[in-house]
Amino acid sequence: MIPTPDLSHLTSKDYDLVYEPAEDTFLLLDAFETQAGVLRELQPKICLEIGSGSGCVSAFLASILGPSSLYFCTDINPYACTCTRNTGTQNKVVLDCINASFAKPLMLRLRHSVDVIVFNPPYVPTLEDEAEDAQNDHDIRGSWAGGQDGMSVTNLFLQDVETLLSSKGFFFLVALKDNDIPSIQNRMLQDHGLQSKIILQRRAGREHLFILQFERVDKAIALEG
Amino acid sequence: MVRLITHNLLACHAKGCTSNNFPLRFENARVELREAEFNGDFLQGFLPKIEWNALVDTAKQLGDTSLPPEQPEMTDDEFLKNLHHVLMEIHVEEGVMICPNCSRNYPISNGIPNMLLADYEIA
Numbered sequence: 001m002i003p004t005p006d007l008s009h010l011t012s013k014d015y016d017l018v019y020e021p022a023e024d025t026f027l028l029l030d031a032f033e034t035q036a037g038v039l040r041e042l043q044p045k046i047c048l049e050i051g052s053g054s055g056c057v058s059a060f061l062a063s064i065l066g067p068s069s070l071y072f073c074t075d076i077n078p079y080a081c082t083c084t085r086n087t088g089t090q091n092k093v094v095l096d097c098i099n100a101s102f103a104k105p106l107m108l109r110l111r112h113s114v115d116v117i118v119f120n121p122p123y124v125p126t127l128e129d130e131a132e133d134a135q136n137d138h139d140i141r142g143s144w145a146g147g148q149d150g151m152s153v154t155n156l157f158l159q160d161v162e163t164l165l166s167s168k169g170f171f172f173l174v175a176l177k178d179n180d181i182p183s184i185q186n187r188m189l190q191d192h193g194l195q196s197k198i199i200l201q202r203r204a205g206r207e208h209l210f211i212l213q214f215e216r217v218d219k220a221i222a223l224e225g
Numbered sequence: 226m227v228r229l230i231t232h233n234l235l236a237c238h239a240k241g242c243t244s245n246n247f248p249l250r251f252e253n254a255r256v257e258l259r260e261a262e263f264n265g266d267f268l269q270g271f272l273p274k275i276e277w278n279a280l281v282d283t284a285k286q287l288g289d290t291s292l293p294p295e296q297p298e299m300t301d302d303e304f305l306k307n308l309h310h311v312l313m314e315i316h317v318e319e320g321v322m323i324c325p326n327c328s329r330n331y332p333i334s335n336g337i338p339n340m341l342l343a344d345y346e347i348a
């Protein structure tokens with residue numbers, strides 16, 4: 001078993017401002033653990049987490065993959081960036097944090113370069129206005145407020161995934177049943193040539209959580225051929 | 226911390242700013258040097274991704290002139306050591322990054338670059 005990152009430096013004061021790791025976070029860690037072999041084989045050079053919050057997920061990824069990859073973490077919430085950086089330090093891994101929406105400042109230079117992309121998005125269905133306000137205010141409400149079907153924020157990033165993903169790369173996404181997973185999978189395939197599978201799912205209270213893993217269709221063809 | 230390896234990957238993304246928007250120029254940079262473990266294989270693998278001129282110029286701005294103006298075809302130990310230092314050990318903790326095209330300022334405070342745009346700046 002790969003140990004869960006040490007988060008003992010974070011206090012309830014931090015969690016007033018930043019998303020505290022919860023069932024969704026831990027499901028993602030479990031998914032990485034099942035994929036540890038595949039991920040190591042990939043020998044990633046660049047990993048990128050969108051919405052890193054406490055930094056728990058990237059610290060875990062870094063403990064699996066080691067220091068021969070870079071770990072970029074973005075979050076719209078500036079407190080999340082600070083927590084993420086400190087979580088890196090606490091766990092003796094370097095997490096490069098950028099206070100930004102999605103990967104916008106990296107799009108130009110990381111074109112088709114990212115080997116592992118991770119996003120545990122704000123997926124809770126809310127009023128559209130609530131999601132919009134949260135995105136503009138960059139505060140903790142942006143951790144969950146997902147607007148229509150819980151997909152308003154996620155959909156924006158789905159447009160950028162193909163541009164970032166390297167030829168052999170993987171994209172991991174946390175989603176709820178209410179987010180309409182078949183529709184996500186279809187759109188990614190039709191619009192961006194990324195095929196996907198559900199690698200883990202779990203019921204946690206009212207939430208039915210899924211971890212989706214995407215990769216390029218042309219990569220699969222190249223491997224088979 | 227904004228390491229120069231990160232800086233070499235950041236571009237301005239303000240609405241309408243789509244050319245000459247890289248590299249961002251540092252101003253009032255407060256630099257901290259922090260030792261990092263040397264990893265030659267990583268550096269070799271990363272070389273093709275580096276925008277060499279941007280890296281050399283930026284390092285110079287921050288007072289480091291150890292890199293050759295052209296990216297060498299053959300890499301020796303000394304070169305990799307210098308490259309390691311420039312990419313991984315120079316950290317900008319405070320300051321501003323300025324877009325060469327539209328002059329948008331991106332502040333760095335406590336080692337975290339603020340690349341957020343206001344609503345009206347988003348493309």
Ligand SMILES: C[S@@+](CC[C@H](N)C(=O)[O-])C[C@H]1O[C@@H](n2cnc3c(N)ncnc32)[C@H](O)[C@@H]1O
Pocket residue numbers: 019020021022024025028050051052053054055056057074075076077080100101102120121122123135139140142143144153
């Ligand atoms: C459900 S939390 C996940 C936090 C952490 N990754 C985890 O698994 O515990 C979602 C995170 O995404 C961030 N976020 C929301 N919208 C974002 C955006 N447009 N760009 C970057 N991060 C965003 C939130 O601030 C929050 O930290």
Ligand SMILES: [Zn+2]
Pocket residue numbers: 237238239242246324325326327328329
């Ligand atoms: Zn600009």
